[in-house]
Amino acid sequence: MLKLVTTLAGHDDMVWCVAWNPKGNLLASCGGDHSVRIWSQKGQNGEEANQWTCRAKLSDGHSRTIRWVSWSPCGKKLATASFDTTIIIWKQKNDFDFEIIANLEGHENEVKCTAWSIDGSFLASCSRDRSVWVWDVSEDEEYECSSVLTSHSQDVKHVLWNPHKNILVSSSYDNSIKMYQQDVDDWINTETLESHQSTVWSCDYNPEGTRLISCSDDKTLKLWKEDPEKKNKSSWSCYSTISGFHNRTIYSVKWSKTNNLIATASADNSIHIFKENESSDANEPTLLLLEHKENAHCQDCNCIDWNPVQNNLLASCSDDGTVKIWKFDE
Amino acid sequence: MSSKFSGIIQINDLDDFIGPGQECVKPVKLEKKPTKKAGLIQIIDETGLQEAPKPKVQKAKISLDDCLACSGCVTSAETVLINQQSTDELFKIIENNKKHIENQKFCHVKKIIVSISPQSRASLAARYNLDLETCTKKLCGFFKNYFNAEFVFDTTFSREFSLIESEREFVERFRKFQSNSSSVKLPILTSSCPGWICYAEKTHGSFILPYISTVKSPQQVMGSLVKDYLCKNIFDMTPDNIYHVSIMPCYDKKLESSRKEFYNEFHQSKDVDCVLSTIEIESLFQKENIDLSSIQDSDLDLPFSLSKNQISVKKELEKQSLLYNHEGGGSGGYLEHVLINSAKVLFDFDLSRDQIVYKQLRNTDFKEVNLEINGEVKLRFALAYGFRNIQNIVQKIKKNNCHYHYIEIMACPSGCLNGGGQIRDESTNSLSKELFEKVENIYYSVKAQILRDNIFVKSLYESDWLNNDEINLKRNLHTTYHEVEKITNGLSIKW
Numbered sequence: 001m002l003k004l005v006t007t008l009a010g011h012d013d014m015v016w017c018v019a020w021n022p023k024g025n026l027l028a029s030c031g032g033d034h035s036v037r038i039w040s041q042k043g044q045n046g047e048e049a050n051q052w053t054c055r056a057k058l059s060d061g062h063s064r065t066i067r068w069v070s071w072s073p074c075g076k077k078l079a080t081a082s083f084d085t086t087i088i089i090w091k092q093k094n095d096f097d098f099e100i101i102a103n104l105e106g107h108e109n110e111v112k113c114t115a116w117s118i119d120g121s122f123l124a125s126c127s128r129d130r131s132v133w134v135w136d137v138s139e140d141e142e143y144e145c146s147s148v149l150t151s152h153s154q155d156v157k158h159v160l161w162n163p164h165k166n167i168l169v170s171s172s173y174d175n176s177i178k179m180y181q182q183d184v185d186d187w188i189n190t191e192t193l194e195s196h197q198s199t200v201w202s203c204d205y206n207p208e209g210t211r212l213i214s215c216s217d218d219k220t221l222k223l224w225k226e227d228p229e230k231k232n233k234s235s236w237s238c239y240s241t242i243s244g245f246h247n248r249t250i251y252s253v254k255w256s257k258t259n260n261l262i263a264t265a266s267a268d269n270s271i272h273i274f275k276e277n278e279s280s281d282a283n284e285p286t287l288l289l290l291e292h293k294e295n296a297h298c299q300d301c302n303c304i305d306w307n308p309v310q311n312n313l314l315a316s317c318s319d320d321g322t323v324k325i326w327k328f329d330e
Numbered sequence: 331m332s333s334k335f336s337g338i339i340q341i342n343d344l345d346d347f348i349g350p351g352q353e354c355v356k357p358v359k360l361e362k363k364p365t366k367k368a369g370l371i372q373i374i375d376e377t378g379l380q381e382a383p384k385p386k387v388q389k390a391k392i393s394l395d396d397c398l399a400c401s402g403c404v405t406s407a408e409t410v411l412i413n414q415q416s417t418d419e420l421f422k423i424i425e426n427n428k429k430h431i432e433n434q435k436f437c438h439v440k441k442i443i444v445s446i447s448p449q450s451r452a453s454l455a456a457r458y459n460l461d462l463e464t465c466t467k468k469l470c471g472f473f474k475n476y477f478n479a480e481f482v483f484d485t486t487f488s489r490e491f492s493l494i495e496s497e498r499e500f501v502e503r504f505r506k507f508q509s510n511s512s513s514v515k516l517p518i519l520t521s522s523c524p525g526w527i528c529y530a531e532k533t534h535g536s537f538i539l540p541y542i543s544t545v546k547s548p549q550q551v552m553g554s555l556v557k558d559y560l561c562k563n564i565f566d567m568t569p570d571n572i573y574h575v576s577i578m579p580c581y582d583k584k585l586e587s588s589r590k591e592f593y594n595e596f597h598q599s600k601d602v603d604c605v606l607s608t609i610e611i612e613s614l615f616q617k618e619n620i621d622l623s624s625i626q627d628s629d630l631d632l633p634f635s636l637s638k639n640q641i642s643v644k645k646e647l648e649k650q651s652l653l654y655n656h657e658g659g660g661s662g663g664y665l666e667h668v669l670i671n672s673a674k675v676l677f678d679f680d681l682s683r684d685q686i687v688y689k690q691l692r693n694t695d696f697k698e699v700n701l702e703i704n705g706e707v708k709l710r711f712a713l714a715y716g717f718r719n720i721q722n723i724v725q726k727i728k729k730n731n732c733h734y735h736y737i738e739i740m741a742c743p744s745g746c747l748n749g750g751g752q753i754r755d756e757s758t759n760s761l762s763k764e765l766f767e768k769v770e771n772i773y774y775s776v777k778a779q780i781l782r783d784n785i786f787v788k789s790l791y792e793s794d795w796l797n798n799d800e801i802n803l804k805r806n807l808h809t810t811y812h813e814v815e816k817i818t819n820g821l822s823i824k825w
Contacts, residue, residue, distance in 0.1 A: 106721045136692070144692065144722050145718045148718050148721070185692070185694055186743075
């Protein structure tokens, strides 16, 4: 059962992205009003635990829509991607006070997404300029470009790191997913995953980092796994396509690292929750629908995120300008 | 079709969701012609109608000039370039020449001159397993027999001028900088890479341009030599009577030769008419089934050896090897030449080549070298190749955080020997490490010459062409840059 905990209003425009900090006690959201908002529970117990409040509004950084916000693994920094072509790094001074420590320029057009590597030593970004950038993060907070990857032929929508290794994954308007690894002193494209019929909007790894789920404008989800035997072309291949659940573009998919559940958000205003079918082939498990929340928002659901600690908490955001927090009980 | 331009140009390509033509934001002027009758329908018989004859719509043409003046795509520019600078276009000139000769209209015959870059020679020698000297002789034979080229020049010769001017420019700017002249900016960023220049003008505009060296690239110095010096002093003809072809390791050089700065408005003539990449020469050999090794040898020509005073030239030619090189790497050696010269001129310090020790920074394409005298750092120079390193340099300058005095910048990783127009491995269609090393070894297989030892270069500097006044020097060996205004078109925003 997916139950609404609270609806958070405050953004003056559509909300593009929600992201939990690693401790799971802060939620960041961003959107068309050029701001990031930081939300947290009013208190730990009782009724206050279900009441959420906006603790900070980070503005005066970007001049256009903020498309993405991501927390560093240490939970002290935020990276925001904006249509103003820049990326801003915000550092937490104290509880709800953030200051700008770096402004990363270089992308030609709208920056669509940012992602921190699991050890925090790299930041990846992608843009409508079709490139994926890897930035080195030094200890003294210098950000220098370590690679510009131009493997995609179109707008790159999403970047993601493997949860255990420094492997980077990007999804694009060219219908493909690409993986990259470090090679001597540069990054190289090692895998190209092709099967989607339209834009791939995002993807996520399973907790072990051995399988991948992707979502697309073709209204399907696809499950991918690595076959180390198949070393000639691409060792990753699609083993399952899940269709018929969403009837419009699926924008966001998240694979919970705590309870193995998969949540999706779509332009059809709905949220779906799946789990791997235990009775299916353990090597290629199929998905079982647990929940179909129609009209989760009254407009497109743009992004969804599992709380990394409180494993039944889910956040979503929408073109309708709201952020919602949900509780899921199987 | 995948783009052949260097990565930096492709990154700079703002929007190519749709093919050229549709996406072009340049307004196309169409001449309106009065139509006779509107909506005319002709009845032929009872069974059907025939549409009125369609008025012929003039094809919208976008010139390369339009493309270069626009901050939008380069996809259209590429299409235009392929039409304007190709072996097909060259063969059209050759065919026209034949017709004019048949019709005895000799005044319309264009003199064909080919200038070949040392990087292209090395790449072709590696491809066909020839030593550099043999390969160069075969290529000269090929250009003279198949392209009907009257002369084949080597851009190593014109590079001498680029290097000498770079040395002078640095000394001058550094002295002004030391005397706290606010109008002078350091570091100097080198200018011979057209991909980098195109990117700088389109993306960073007025902020970055004052840092860029004003020295012309070897290709364009050769352009001035051929279309200005030789035309006036040796050939006694106007520049439009010459068709100047250059063979380059880089596709972006086509963009460079098309710049307004290198176009003679009065004679409607480009300093370099047609740039062909090394790859295009290779595909021509393949297409025409040409075996390079069986072609009759011919020698390179020295632009100055065409001088009327043949005897003194011959004497000098005996001393001067036709095939030579410059120290300091496959991209021309700008950093090393400027560093050694500056050490001498500015600090009276004899720096030898083997004293130059590069310190690798973030990656192999980003290195620095300092001039240290008595433990004190006097000059800080760097090499920054490839887009990622250019990015970091530009951002450092922007944040006022760049302590270098001179930076050799090239858009391609590993520099010009790895240029986008160089021949790839047949199987993988990429330039493997092995092939790159082979090209590099061949490139270095001829002796390097010390600047100013070349008597022909010296005498040109003493001639009216360069010596007369500063204006001549500026016009013939230097150039200017201009900011390309960004087009902000609401319709082009996509997410």
